[in-house]
Amino acid sequence: MAPHAVSDSTTTKMISHDKSASTKTSVQEYPTLKRDLAQYSRRRSTSGQYADNLEVDVLIVGAGFGGIYLLHEMRQAGYKTVIYEAGTSLGGVWRFNAYPGARTDSEVPVYELSIPELWKDWTWSTNYPGYEELQRYFDYADKKLNLSKDCSYETVVNGARFDEETGKWTVSTVDGRTAKSRFLIIAAGFASKRYIPSYKGIDKFRGTIQHVAFWPPNVSDVRGKRCAVIGTGASGVQVIQEWGPVAKEVKVFQRSLNMAIPMGKRDLTAEEQNNLKPLYPQLFSLREKNFGGYHFDFAENNVFDVPPEEREAFYESLWSRGGFRYWLGNYKNYLYDMEANRDVYDFWARKIRARVHDPRKRELLCPVEPPFAFGVKRPCLEQDYFEQFNRDSVDVVDISCESGNSIQEFTETGIKTADGNHYEFDVIAIATGFDISTGGMTSMGLKSVDGRNLQDEWKSSALTYLGTTVPRYPNMFHLYGPQGPTLLCNGPTSVEVQGRWIRDAINAINRQGLKFIDPTLEASKSWKQRINNISNTTLFPTCKTTHMGGDVPGKPFEQVSYPGGLVNYHRELRAVLPEWKGFRTALAS
Numbered sequence: 001m002a003p004h005a006v007s008d009s010t011t012t013k014m015i016s017h018d019k020s021a022s023t024k025t026s027v028q029e030y031p032t033l034k035r036d037l038a039q040y041s042r043r044r045s046t047s048g049q050y051a052d053n054l055e056v057d058v059l060i061v062g063a064g065f066g067g068i069y070l071l072h073e074m075r076q077a078g079y080k081t082v083i084y085e086a087g088t089s090l091g092g093v094w095r096f097n098a099y100p101g102a103r104t105d106s107e108v109p110v111y112e113l114s115i116p117e118l119w120k121d122w123t124w125s126t127n128y129p130g131y132e133e134l135q136r137y138f139d140y141a142d143k144k145l146n147l148s149k150d151c152s153y154e155t156v157v158n159g160a161r162f163d164e165e166t167g168k169w170t171v172s173t174v175d176g177r178t179a180k181s182r183f184l185i186i187a188a189g190f191a192s193k194r195y196i197p198s199y200k201g202i203d204k205f206r207g208t209i210q211h212v213a214f215w216p217p218n219v220s221d222v223r224g225k226r227c228a229v230i231g232t233g234a235s236g237v238q239v240i241q242e243w244g245p246v247a248k249e250v251k252v253f254q255r256s257l258n259m260a261i262p263m264g265k266r267d268l269t270a271e272e273q274n275n276l277k278p279l280y281p282q283l284f285s286l287r288e289k290n291f292g293g294y295h296f297d298f299a300e301n302n303v304f305d306v307p308p309e310e311r312e313a314f315y316e317s318l319w320s321r322g323g324f325r326y327w328l329g330n331y332k333n334y335l336y337d338m339e340a341n342r343d344v345y346d347f348w349a350r351k352i353r354a355r356v357h358d359p360r361k362r363e364l365l366c367p368v369e370p371p372f373a374f375g376v377k378r379p380c381l382e383q384d385y386f387e388q389f390n391r392d393s394v395d396v397v398d399i400s401c402e403s404g405n406s407i408q409e410f411t412e413t414g415i416k417t418a419d420g421n422h423y424e425f426d427v428i429a430i431a432t433g434f435d436i437s438t439g440g441m442t443s444m445g446l447k448s449v450d451g452r453n454l455q456d457e458w459k460s461s462a463l464t465y466l467g468t469t470v471p472r473y474p475n476m477f478h479l480y481g482p483q484g485p486t487l488l489c490n491g492p493t494s495v496e497v498q499g500r501w502i503r504d505a506i507n508a509i510n511r512q513g514l515k516f517i518d519p520t521l522e523a524s525k526s527w528k529q530r531i532n533n534i535s536n537t538t539l540f541p542t543c544k545t546t547h548m549g550g551d552v553p554g555k556p557f558e559q560v561s562y563p564g565g566l567v568n569y570h571r572e573l574r575a576v577l578p579e580w581k582g583f584r585t586a587l588a589s
Contacts, residue, residue, distance in 0.1 A: 034214040037086040041174035042154040049082045049152040054179035056080045059171055061157050062187035064092020066479045066495035069113055070185055073503045084155040091138040093191055094131055099215035101238035103130040105381045106490045110294055113492055114284035117144045123270040128263055159445035162474050167515040183506055186441055186478035190486050193439025195432055195552055200409035209428040222247045222427055231431035232258045234380040239429050244388030251423055252396045257365055259374055263381035264322015291565035293493030296329040303331040303340035315347045327379050335375050335538050345374040355386045364396050372543040436550040437482045437560040438462050448472035461556050465519030465527050465582055466573050468498055474516035477502045485569050487547055487561040501573050508578050515588040523582030535559035
């Protein structure tokens with residue numbers, strides 16, 4: 001048997017099983033494990049937005065919801081603007097999130113941009129669109145707004161530094177280009193840096209293996225295949241729902257259980273959407289007036305302000321309507337008080353335990369005693385996730401810290417665990433998440449005016465001002481990233497609130513004749529303390545979760561989002577303009 005080898009192009013591996021030196025009986029071709037966006041870098045042209053030494057007013061990194069919204073706003077304001085995007089087209093993570101079952105966890109029209117050209121004649125097939133429909137939506141946005149003429153695709157940023165003398169950023173790319181801009185906007189989002197644990201022997205595996213956020217779109221049929229899913233976050237849950245009914249076998253490697261709640265997915269007709277569209281402007285305004293950027297908010301009562309039968313009826317109403325209502329529309333004190341939280345958990349556990357038949361699986365998926373407080377980990381939305389484990393072909397392998405078990409190493413044919421078991425697979429989906437919130441920014445070579453790498457500066461702790469600027473990085477803005485509403489807010493709502501502020505800040509800089517603005521260290525430390533003070537009144541710090549920095553080894557345990565709700569955040573963000581409270585400013589010569 002000839003050994004497997006990586007091809008020179010690094011895009012495929014070839015396995016050949018030879019009975020003789022000259023006769024091949026079978027050949028398998030499958031994608032090489034992708035680890036980094038730089039592997040997608042390719043220069044499409046040498047002119048226009050792909051030109052060397054490009055000079056623009058505004059350079060945006062990322063073409064998801066945030067990048068598209070700001071490109072539109074910057075154009076409207078008259079700025080020459082270009083987007084650098086690692087993907088092949090518009091959509092940000094939705095160009096990469098092509099794994100089986102991938103879909104949004106926010107309902108439309110909450111989960112879309114408020115730009116009228118993009119909703120007046122567009123309709124969805126379901127309230128929770130899948131990735132294929134989301135890609136069509138972004139293609140439609142491109143057609144309506146002619147966005148691609150100002151987008152450089154398959155372009156990965158690997159360096160950027162501001163010059164106080166010229167008042168400009170110099171940005172470099174993996175393919176060797178440089179660009180200069182007065183303003184740099186990081187719209188990479190909170191989930192652009194994939195996290196793949198350093199498993200021993202991972203490159204030995206000879207089947208199909210990929211991180212779900214780099215999933216090859218042509219690998220979808222797992223009928224008759226032995227499959228593994230490592231991780232039970234949102235992506236893992238969705239993959240398991242898709243593979244459970246069709247795969248020969250699915251083994252789920254669970255480090256931490258997912259307190260998933262019902263999605264409430266349903267079909268939508270064009271007629272019902274068009275009938276509602278006269279109210280869309282009010283609906284887009286309403287979503288900014290609630291804690292999480294949705295059309296609902298926390299209840300006015302505390303958990304034990306009402307009798308048990310009334311609580312049960314309220315929980316049931318949230319549950320039956322689906323979505324994040326049971327998370328961000330529940331009693332107002334349950335994320336602050338452990339006794340109240342236990343009541344919310346107990347209802348969840350009763351609901352889920354009734355759906356899981358096998359006692360061993362039930363205790364791993366929905367134990368009587370909660371391993372952590374409900375809601376401090378972002379719950380996923382599920383359709384029939386728990387029912388998959390009632391299949392004999394779907395099992396859960398406990399690799400939690402408490403179990404003493406773990407993934408020890410990968411072999412050519414599967415995975416070996418610390419308890420001595422060896423599991424053989426044809427397909428492995430790595431659903432281990434992301435270097436959450438900060439990873440997108442720290443991985444693109446950003447340097448301060450002092451020449452220090454942001455990656456080094458944030459090793460011990462992230463530091464921003466208002467969740468939109470970073471001290472010693474003048475004229476640089478970011479959105480849907482660290483220390484904004486981000487993980488506790490609907491994406492399009494958050495990016496529009498922050499995007500309008502960024503637009504107004506850039507306009508104010510030009511109107512006031514400033515060369516640059518730069519948040520002070522003092523104001524940034526105060527903002528961080530403000531976030532920590534709010535967080536420390538909640539149950540979030542009781543558990544290491546994505547909200548508290550995630551699972552990347554060495555990453556600090558700290559609140560990564562503004563936990564005071566979108567309404568309060570909006571108020572605090574707007575309070576600093578037009579006087580530039582907390583910033584140092586420099587006049588243009």
